[in-house]
Amino acid sequence: MNRIVVKRDGAEEKFQTRKIVNAVFWLLEGLDVKDDYDLVYRIMKEVDLKVPERVTTEELDYLVLKAIEQLIPRNTIYDRLAARQLLKIITRKLDLRFKSFAEFIHFGVQEKILKKELLNFDLMVLEKAVDESRNDTLDYFGLSVLQDRYFCRDRNFELIEKPQWFFMRVAMGIADDETQAVKIYHKLSALEYLHSTPTLYNSGTTTSQYSSCYINVVEDDLLSIMDKVRETSLLAKYAGGVGTDVTRIRATGSRIHSLNAKSSGIIPFIKIFDSTVNAIQQGGRRRSSQVVYIQPWHVDIEAFLDLKETTGNAYLRTPSLNTALWMPDEMMRRIDKGEMLYFFDPAECSGLVEAHGEAFTKLYKEYIKQAEAGKLRLWKKMDGREFYKKYLFKLAKTGHPWLTFKDAHNRQNPCPAYSVINSSNLCTEISIPNSSQSTAVCTLASINLAKHVNAGKTDLDWEKLHDTIATAVKALDNIMDRNFYPSEESKKNTMDLRPMGLGVMGFAEALLDLGISYDSDRAVTLAGQIGEFMKNTAYSKSAQMAKERGAFPHYLEMQQQGKPYPYKPRRNAVLLAIAPTASISIIAGTTSTIDSYFSNIYARDTLSGKFIVVNKKLMAQLEAADQWSDEMYETIKTWNGSVQHIAELEGVIDRELYKSAYEIAPARQVDIAAAFQRSVDQAVSKSIYIDEDLRDKMEDIYLYAWNQGLKSTYYCFIDKTVKGEKYTTQVNKRGARRGFGSRSPVSAAAEPETGSVVETVAIENDVQALEAQARQQFGDAVVDKVLSGNMDSCPTDPLLAKICPSCE
Amino acid sequence: MQQSGLIGKTSVRDNIIISDNPRYPIFKELYIKQKKAIWFPEELNIQQDVLDYKALTPVEKEVFDMAVGYFSSSELLVGNVLVNGFFPLLIDPYAKMSFTTQMFVENIHSDFFESIMQSFAMDRDKLYRITQTDPLLYKKQDIIIREVDKLTYGKGDPYTVAGRKLILKSILLNNIVMEGIFFYSTFAHFFAMKDTGKMKNVVSGVELVLIDESLHLQNGIEAILILLDETPEIVQDEEFVQEIQTVIIDSASLEFEYLERMFGGKTIYGLTFRELKRYLQYITDRRMEELGFEPAFHVDENPLKFLQKEDFKKLTNFFEVSSTEYTNY
Structure with missing residues (x-):
């Protein structure tokens, strides 16, 4: 088959395997590789299947990348090669466009993509610190994600950043001076620490939004609810995750005095947040997200547990939101002991919202007494264990709501005079005092x-x-x-x-x-x-830093009021x-x-596509012990990434170290x-x-x-039990049954196998000698077919390729 | 009254007892697996992909539209085949439960493809009719419809060998050829989209469809193997066995033709015709082996290596892509 490569300038030339081989060898430069010929051959075999009749050089680069990517689980070296090939694709265009780092910064500022303050740095000093040799620190998955979403783009969405420029740009958006910028750059580019995603996206850019998390509080008042919807939409717009405490909103059937009517409860209001965050998450580089927190003594709790169900009344479901429980100790204690849980209306029992620890327990018991005495309008009770089981069922089924502990968070509140901690955030790691007037932010x-x-x-x-x-x-x-x-x-x-x-x-x-x-x-x-x-x-x-720049203002304020916190000043x-x-x-x-490692081999779904992640340490250790092979890979795959049951590995590695999650x-x-x-x-x-x-x-x-x-x-x-049929592993579904097997086979339109793997052959330049060798190895029929140039694909076997007229 | 066996004709009052020692435990197992795998289109935020959809190049869009169009009517066709074709002849209680679950799940799939078309304002009328207007897609459905309609019009007598052959062929065409070859061919197009970072939420749904279809395929294989076991005369008929192989290979050839037309000479979503063809040969070989035939193409390795991503445990960044891991409880 004749294949044509269309070059950048529009010129056409014959597709030549040799050029690709050379390009792949170039990627191997400086790497200590044992069997480089075999590595390159395997890549060529993949590339050959992928190249269509007409292809541009740009597409060709990409197809080579895809070919290498497919081989990543086979040998540790392919990951490095894939990363280098991707880097080559990224930098090729960029190097034509910008001569230096400084030029890139100037361009970014001029286009109002980067902040003009970046020009206050001595760019020459920073440019000298940029160290291109750090590129090999990034693996293929990491670099793919960076180029897909983190690197700056110009107004036409063309990449204008490469890895080291990216790290330096982030450092510049944070640092006070060149020394600090270089320090941060070195730490980031060595991957010793990283800032969170919003910081990596926006640092140094005109969108100076560095924070990952916001946590706000909704009051039991229509204006407050709508105000917080508005605030949430703005927070979400800049790709921050928002946590929202809705505990205060009165329950279904609770009285609204101003109207002399009954409330429709929390769910319809939560639904507003669901619609809002769904609208906002359409744009941007990562979808914005929100989690609503509730204290589970709220009498609408059962409807809350159902929010993430996928069936039932769509008005009562919130597919775009996450949900979480802010669980008081007293309720956990009752669950543990199998005692009754009581559920109340926050409008009627508002003290429960902010009380925590002993105070909560006391108040909760007091409300129980009132409820049982018939003094409360809206309440119910349920066996603690029953509730707990029901909750865990929802957690396992829908992944929500998450369980967080109100008292554990509040016990360590460093600023109780400022406010209680009303809830945590989207990822449940934040614990900052907040209120409806003070929305917690965390970077x-x-x-x-x-x-x-x-x-x-x-x-x-x-x-x-x-x-x-x-x-x-x-x-x-x-x-x-x-x-x-x-x-x-x-x-x-x-x-x-x-x-x-x-x-x-x-x-x-x-x-x-x-x-x-x-x-x-x-x-x-x-x-x-x-x-x-x-x-x-x-x-x-x-x-x-408190000595140099002052302690945090609320600390100083309390000091001034004569009610100092019992700890030393800090920033x-x-x-x-x-x-x-x-x-x-x-x-x-x-x-x-x-x-822990999720698994030794698994697939990871991200916004940038799906990637196979292999435990590289395991692979390297097995390679060193000469135990990593396609068969071993298949075996681990069959075990869904576990090595615990693979007897051959006994004594080769300490399997205890490689347990999956x-x-x-x-x-x-x-x-x-x-x-x-x-x-x-x-x-x-x-x-x-x-x-x-x-x-x-x-x-x-x-x-x-x-x-x-x-x-x-x-x-x-x-762990999920029902899985699809394995796509790349053969499974015997027939067992010992013969099915149609007693009949002899008919010959289908069988095709010659192109590219059967052979041992590395000696390369000689004499075409006749090559032909003779090929005839001996593959038989006359195959060789004649190759020589006629009439195959539907060029041979990928290196020996046959040598004699193929289209390849040479 | 209890009649035993996989197929036959019974009154509605018969076989309404489930034995704790079922004759075909595999159908009990398949029923349970299918039950555990049930999901709903609402779990996926398909609409998230609308910007992706708008950004597809014309050829990418064509591949996507054709795939959605083909599935949208084919899922309904599978339902029809089950209802009108061989389902009425199944008499084993667990086999019926397993196949009715399959029928139900086909509804979910139709619903899923319908919601894709709604979400992206695709031309529904055109796409539902694509298997009528496109000559190759027409052939792909016709090869099934022609045979199954013989059952629709009452020609399959489960108590004769000839009738059983007809029933077997109908199961083969529906569960093996359509679901196990044609559908699998198109699955690769979808997975290649996600692999190139496109239409990720839609493809998350297709991942669930794949899980279901692999169970339906197994329903079919089991039914066929049981029929062969219980009716040894079928395998004795050399001509019939030959015919079955020919049907499988002819169907694969139809699909090769289709793939060549869509992908020939280009690379779309990183896929070329030659790798897709080889992939389909690999899949067809697997199906043949599953039925006890020798492989026809001798392709032992799936050339679309990115599909190995479908074989692993999956960890999803929850904020980014609809997760398909929470759907089985």
Whole structure:
């Protein structure tokens, strides 16, 4: 088959395998590869199938990328090659357009894409710090996500950024001067820590919105509800996640005095938020999201539990919202003991909303007495266990509502005089006092623990960790004064409290490097140590900044009022929060948050497409032991990414180290979160992974999480049992039955197999010798067909390609 | 009164007892699996993809529209085949439960494709009729309809070998050829969209359709293998066996033709005709082996390697794409 390549200038030439081979060899440069010929051959085999009769050079680059991408699970080297090929595609156009980093910045400012303040930096100093050799730090998945969504684009949506420019632009949007910018740049480009997604998107750009989370409170008043809808729409527009406490809204049937009518309850109002967030989430680079929180003593709670159901009355369903419970201890205690739960109308029992701890318990009991004495208009009761079971059923079925603990959050409120903590946020890691006049805002960053293991892999590099924490804390504090606040209420909260949320990712990867099983006591101990170290370091940095820049204003205000808080001055009311790091852990190429490896091989669905994620450490270790092969890959795939049952690996690797999420006891998952939580002043967002077999244990697992002092839990993942037919693995459905098998086969329109894998052959230039060799190996029929040039595809076998007239 | 066997003719009063020791435990298992896999189109935020849809290039749009059009009427066709064709002849209680569940799920699929057309304001009238107006799509449906209508008009006597052959062929055409070959061919187009970052929420739904269809396929394979077991005369008829193979290979050829027309000479969603053809050969080989035939094309490896992504446990960034992991409880 003759194939034509259309070049950039419109000229046409014959498609030549050799050119692609050379380009792939170029990608291999500087890499230590054992069997490079075989690697390249496998890529060529994939490319050949993909190239149509006419193709542009640009498409060809992309097809080569796709071909390499398909091979990623086969050998660790393909990931690097795919990343390099993608980088080549990104930079090729860009290098024609901008001669230097400084030129890019000038262009961005001129086009009003970047802030003009960036020109105040000495661009020459920064340009010198830009280190292109850092590109190899990014893996293919990370780079794909970056180029798809994080890099700046011009007004025609053409990319104008490449990885190192991106990291420097983010650093410039945060730093006060060149020294700080370079410092931050080095930390980010080495993937030692990363700021949260909104910061990476917007830092240094004219959309100076750095924050991930907002948390507002709705009062029981129509104006307040509509006002908060308005505020939420603005917060959502800038891709922030919004948490909203709706507990105060009166229940269905509650009296509205001004109208002398009865209320339609909370659900129709929550529905307004659902429609709003659905409208807003259409634009932008990531959909905005909202979670509504309720305290489960609200008498409309059962309808609330159903919000995420997919059947039933559409007016009572909120497909675009997330939901969460803000659970008081007294209710958990009653559930634990199997006592009755009582549900009230917040209009009638308004004291319950802000009361917490002992005060809540006392008030709750008082209302129970009144209810039983017939003094309350609207209330009901239900057996605690029954309610709990019903709730957990919904959690397993719809993933919602998440369970968070009101009293655990409020016990550690550093500023009770400011306000109570009314709810957490979209990812359940935030714990900041807020009110309807003060919308909590949190700006996040996460340290990549996998990049803080010492050279001997014996311990963490605590000194480096100290340096990274101090850098990140200062950076996050800087952001507060550069941030754009979509509402007055959100600005007020930050200016009063200066809260920040520094968290971690790559905990599981670090454990693996240190040879510690995630499912072990040592892992729990280390989690506690890291948490404590982070707290001490971050707090001492914040205290130091308080000396230089002043303590947070609410602290000073209380001091002035003669009611000082019982702790030393610091710059920030709260500093630590462990976020899920869903996107940034992909960029950093590590495990997310404090979670274990999800699985050794799995697929990840993102806004940028679907990617296969392989535990690279496992692959590398097996390659080193000469145990990684296509067969091993297939075996692990058959086990859905688990290596626990693969007998051949006994003695080759410590399989205990490679447990996947569902193979780790849920109690252990909770213990690790609890160990971090002891030092984290905000919260730990902890998803819990439960094997199908342990579904009956859900009641115990969540009670255990509460008893261990977790402030929050997040998604509950239950391993799914029904799956589609495996697409790339053959399954025998027939068993021993013969079906039509007793008959002899007919010959279908069988085609010659092009590209059967052969051992590397000696390359000789003598065409006749090659032909003879080919005849010997493949037979005359195949060779004649190749020589006639009349095949429907060029041979991918290197020997046959040598003699193919279209290829040469 | 209880009649045993997979097919036959019974009064409605017969076989209304479920045995705790079912004759075909596989259908009980398939019924349970299908039940667990039930989902609803409302779980997906299809509308999210509207900007993607508008940004498709003309050829990409054509592939998408044709795929949706083909599925929208074909899902209803599968329903018809079940109701009018061989379903009335099934007499085993669990087999009936398994196939009625399949019927129900076909409704969900029709509903799903209908809601796609609604969400993107696609030309519904044209797309529902695409299998009438497009000559190749017409042939793809006609090859099934022609045979099944013999049953529709009462020609299949379950107590004769000839009748059983007719019934077997109808199951083959519906559950293996249509659902197991034609549908699988088009699934690859959808998955390639997600692989290139397009139409992600729609494709999340198609992932669920794939799970269902793989169960329907198994319904069909089981029914055929049981029929063959219980009617050994069928396999003795060499001509008939030959005919079955020919039907499968002819159907695959129709699909090759269709693929060549859509993808020939170009790359769409990163797919070329040659890899799609090879993929379909791979799929057809699998179907043949599942029925006990030798493979026709000897393609042992799925050339569309990105499809291996469908084989793994999946972790979704919840804020980004509709998750398909919460649908089975």
